[in-house]
Amino acid sequence: MNPALLRDDLAAGLLAAAVHVFFAVLLVVGVSWQIHNPQPVMADLWEALPPPPRPVPRAAPQPRPVPPPQAKPEPEPDTRAADIALERKKRAEQEKLKRQQAAEAEKKLREAKLKELAEAKRRADLQREEADLQRRMLEQSMAAESGQLRARAAAAQRASEVDKLVARYQDMISARIRGNTRLPDNLPGNPQVEFRLSVLPSGDIVRITLTKSSGNAAFDQAVLRGIEKSSPLPLPADRAAMEKFRDLDIKHKARE
Amino acid sequence: MEISQNLSLMHLILQASIPVKIVMGLLLLASFMSWWHIFIKMFSLKRAAQNTDSFEKEFWAGAEVNMLYQRVSQNREAAGELERIFEAGYSEFLKLRRQAGTSVNVTMDGARRAMRAAFQREMDGLEAHLSFLATVGSVSPYVGLFGTVWGIMLAFQNLASVAQATLAQVAPGIAEALIATAMGLFAAIPAVVAYNRYTSDVDRLSTRMETFMEEFSNILQRQAAKSAA
Numbered sequence: 512m513n514p515a516l517l518r519d520d521l522a523a524g525l526l527a528a529a530v531h532v533f534f535a536v537l538l539v540v541g542v543s544w545q546i547h548n549p550q551p552v553m554a555d556l557w558e559a560l561p562p563p564p565r566p567v568p569r570a571a572p573q574p575r576p577v578p579p580p581q582a583k584p585e586p587e588p589d590t591r592a593a594d595i596a597l598e599r600k601k602r603a604e605q606e607k608l609k610r611q612q613a614a615e616a617e618k619k620l621r622e623a624k625l626k627e628l629a630e631a632k633r634r635a636d637l638q639r640e641e642a643d644l645q646r647r648m649l650e651q652s653m654a655a656e657s658g659q660l661r662a663r664a665a666a667a668q669r670a671s672e673v674d675k676l677v678a679r680y681q682d683m684i685s686a687r688i689r690g691n692t693r694l695p696d697n698l699p700g701n702p703q704v705e706f707r708l709s710v711l712p713s714g715d716i717v718r719i720t721l722t723k724s725s726g727n728a729a730f731d732q733a734v735l736r737g738i739e740k741s742s743p744l745p746l747p748a749d750r751a752a753m754e755k756f757r758d759l760d761i762k763h764k765a766r767e
Numbered sequence: 768m769e770i771s772q773n774l775s776l777m778h779l780i781l782q783a784s785i786p787v788k789i790v791m792g793l794l795l796l797a798s799f800m801s802w803w804h805i806f807i808k809m810f811s812l813k814r815a816a817q818n819t820d821s822f823e824k825e826f827w828a829g830a831e832v833n834m835l836y837q838r839v840s841q842n843r844e845a846a847g848e849l850e851r852i853f854e855a856g857y858s859e860f861l862k863l864r865r866q867a868g869t870s871v872n873v874t875m876d877g878a879r880r881a882m883r884a885a886f887q888r889e890m891d892g893l894e895a896h897l898s899f900l901a902t903v904g905s906v907s908p909y910v911g912l913f914g915t916v917w918g919i920m921l922a923f924q925n926l927a928s929v930a931q932a933t934l935a936q937v938a939p940g941i942a943e944a945l946i947a948t949a950m951g952l953f954a955a956i957p958a959v960v961a962y963n964r965y966t967s968d969v970d971r972l973s974t975r976m977e978t979f980m981e982e983f984s985n986i987l988q989r990q991a992a993k994s995a996a
Contacts, residue, residue: 522806716931
């Protein structure tokens with residue numbers, strides 16, 4: 512072969528390789544491939560706020576002052592000239608005056624009594640209010656002191672409730688899987704298989720992985736199908752309890 | 768099935784299934800070969816054009832035909848296409864003229880046939896491997912498409928065994944499948960461009976050679992008529 516042609520071939524081969532390397536570098540460097548996985552974000556949703564709202568002490572309504580009764584203007588004595596009539600009238604007038612005085616005295620007495628009563632009532636109200644305020648303040652300080660203790664107690668109680676709930680739903684799930692599993696005929700012994708499930712909050716099963724085989728493939732398959740048929744699983748509505756079901760380990764025995 | 772996936776190029780290529788990998792390998796090979804031929808043709812066509820230019824210039828500058836013939840026949844390996852045609856025609860012409868009793872027509876026909884044969888040989892050399900470029904240009908998109916279809920089929924098959932279908936489960940499969948199409952196009956586009964370019968170059972060269980053959984035949988005929996007269 513012509514040496515010039517051979518040189519051409521070699522040069523062409525090198526150039527072709529260079530073109531490919533160039534494009535590969537362009538692809539790898541130039542295009543930003545999606546390499547990083549965005550981490551899932553966890554957010555807690557609280558249905559109720561933990562500290563109970565403090566009662567604001569309300570000012571007790573002030574007792575309304577009783578308006579003092581106005582004295583009635585006294586009627587003018589009638590002076591008409593007539594002896595007997597005058598005499599009689601005088602007497603009558605005196606009597607009337609007396610009566611009036613008596614009535615007035617009585618009225619005054621009643622008024623004083625009323626005033627006294629209102630005063631007493633107001634004083635009693637004030638006292639009661641004060642006592643109330645003191646009691647409330649005491650309660651508040653007590654609550655502040657024992658808040659942590661009570662919260663801890665509440666948390667413990669809640670945890671036990673959650674545990675109970677979880678246990679109940681676990682029973683429900685295993686019963687459901689058992690109901691959906693058709694055991695293969697002539698199953699020897701009582702094999703046990705273990706699966707790990709990834710469960711969505713809706714109860715749908717995303718992933719089923721066999722963590723420990725029973726050694727009997729037919730049984731494993733039967734249980735797997737049973738689990739698939741049981742999707743969506745019954746899940747508790749309680750968030751804390753539901754969290755326990757996100758990654759669920761299931762041990763399934765052929766017979767109880 | 769893993770949901771979080773790395774979508775880097777190498778990861779996608781390495782994750783691909785065997786048929787898709789084979790398709791990718793084939794396409795890479797085709798691309799490499801086509802680029803190789805592109806460069807070989809580029810060099811050889813450039814040299815052919817240069818040789819033709821210089822020979823035509825020399826010839827029409829009024830060089831002595833006998834001297835040109837001497838030079839070319841002594842150095843046949845380094846001669847260009849047009850020089851070889853010239854050499855073939857003139858040597859046949861000389862041989863036929865040396866034989867006694869051959870008419871001008873017979874001499875001219877022989878010389879023309881010899882030039883035509885040399886022309887065909889040179890054209891064959893110039894056109895070599897152009898068909899390879901045409902093949903790569905037309906077939907590699909289909910090959911890439913095949914790889915893509917296969918990859919997508921597999922992606923959907925994997926999807927069928929999953930209860931909850933999400934985009935994240937299909938996307939990597941489709942991305943890796945689409946790489947095959949990209950590679951097919953990457954191999955095809957330069958091949959098609961080069962094929963079109965080089966065919967037109969070869970056509971122009973062949974036109975020039977044919978023109979030269981006709982003109983040279985005229986010169987030979989004049990010479991033969993002069994010597995016969």
